[in-house]
Amino acid sequence: MSKFLVLYLAPTTVLDDWMKKDPKEREAAEKKMQQEWQQWSRDHAKIFDDEDAGVGKTKVVNPQGVSDSRNEVMLYATVEADSHDEAAKLFKDHPHLQIPQASIEIMEVRSHPM
Numbered sequence: 001m002s003k004f005l006v007l008y009l010a011p012t013t014v015l016d017d018w019m020k021k022d023p024k025e026r027e028a029a030e031k032k033m034q035q036e037w038q039q040w041s042r043d044h045a046k047i048f049d050d051e052d053a054g055v056g057k058t059k060v061v062n063p064q065g066v067s068d069s070r071n072e073v074m075l076y077a078t079v080e081a082d083s084h085d086e087a088a089k090l091f092k093d094h095p096h097l098q099i100p101q102a103s104i105e106i107m108e109v110r111s112h113p114m
Contacts, residue, residue: 011072037094037095048077052077
């Protein structure tokens with residue numbers, strides 16, 4: 001089994017537009033997606049090396065210093081699968097993909113010799 005990093009992405013503009021929606025409409029849609037996500041996670045529990053985790057505000061570090069930034073990463077997880085293709089196929093029907101323009105990226109985690 002190999003380990004894979006899973007990134008759940010959504011454009012910041014889509015999320016900004018979502019926050020402008022009527023709160024009642026947003027709550028209902030969010031509740032529905034949360035329920036579907038929880039069911040999907042239960043159905044696929046054996047593949048997860050750790051639980052999904054949300055990410056907070058972004059800082060960028062470069063030669064000019066440290067600055068605030070935004071990116072499309074909403075959550076991450078690590079999973080185990082026999083192959084990269086198998087890991088990717090597991091996410092083809094994930095509820096996260098209901099978000100307009102959302103995507104899920106899966107990358108193999110390789111050990112890095114010190």
